[in-house]
Amino acid sequence: MTTLLIKNGHVIDPANGIDEACDVLVNNGIIAKVAKDLKDKADETIDAHGLTVTPGLIDLQVHFREPGREDRETLETGSRAALAGGITSVVTMPNLSPVADNKTVIEFIIKRATELDLINIYPAGATTKGQNGKLLAEINEMKNSGAIAITDDGVDIQNEGVLMRALEYAKTCDMLLMSHCETDDLTEDGVMHEGWVSTQLGLPGVPAESEDLAVVKNIMLGRRCNARLHLLHNSTAGAVKAIRAAKADGYKNLTAEVSVQHFALTDEECFGYNTNAKMYPPLRSRDHVNAIIAGIKDDLFDAFTTDHAPHIEPDKLAPFADAAFGSTGVETSFAVMNTYLVKAGHIPLSKGIEKMTIGPARVIRVDKGTLSEGADADIAIFDTAKEWTVDAKAGFSKGNNCIFDGKTLTGKAVCTIVDGKVKYRDGEIVS
Ligand SMILES: [Zn+2]
Known part of the structure; x- marks a missing residue:
């Protein structure tokens, strides 16, 4: 003992x-x-x-890049980085190479995590085969192999018929579906939030409505069958409004998160063509950030996440329009929450800890995120x-x-x- x-x-x-x-x-x-x-x-x-x-932190959205892009990150380096941030459990996104749309990749990640013995890694599987938005992946098979959720994160399912079937199928096998809410026809070649700053910089913008429309669509279709729907990385005032309405209206299986950069920073970070500020969803203007903070104060969100997205240097040294989307975050998420929400006077520390421990644990229904007697x-x-x-x-x-x-x-x-x-x-x- x-x-x-x-x-x-x-x-x-x-x-x-x-x-x-x-x-x-x-x-x-x-x-x-x-x-x-x-x-x-x-x-x-x-x-x-x-x-x-506190209980070890739980991060519902990380990109650890293995298998496929071990030059960017591995399950080992990602886990070590998570530990340095106080994170003990993560959900890994399936946009890998090969895509985690089958049990073999899910089993590989779980086996590797067990060998590493660093943190708890819960892999998410893809919703559609190859994340191409057309045919559903082997959802139940992946669930039986240990996938904690399904998501096409990185992209969004554009065909509403496919999305509706995915939500119904997820409901049937009691699986959580995590949606990256984006409307491709509105995003087009946008590389940052559409607004005053994008105009100043002469860069093509992503209108907030690209996210708003997808959030509303997801909620509407998820609600139809009361699917367990989780909305990833919300960043707009419109998303806050839609989540507020759906939760008030009794959609109990709906959960939502904010990635910490979206309550901390605005699109002004893009000045100087700083490619580290390029991410999806884009950093938004102050009015959207204020709406997100208001939503946090009203307890609309279940979890704070990182969307940890490591890249190799050449992919970020490119001109802003060509640079890769994403920022790392697992080593800084606690500090960002503490600095921009607690020290800034928006919420008490205990509320911030809740959104990084028991809140996310409830979303994925794991017995973690507490210091209860008998808990891990x-x-x-x-x-x-x-x-x-x-x-x-x-x-x-x-x-x-x-x-x-x-x-x-x-x-x-x-x-x-x-x-x-x-x-x-x-x-x-x-x-
Ligand atoms: Zn995403």
């Missing part, structure tokens, strides 16, 4: 309404006790004085006052394309524990 005692920390466990000074005792990878002044003897004791102890001991310890300047090159991800590179953030993971084992501590991976 191995025991671990985390002493003198401030525990935030939103699932259990805990937000106070407590000790945490772990017994053989399981949370044994959360209480004040534990006197138990343990094999290892961590002094968390001045630090915040996935734990993160943060210094919420630590100010640091992001240096993407110094991080664990293979990708250096972080939109927060060079920015000063507040809050950093000090220690990350998975299944009761310390995996990351003081800037180093422990294995």
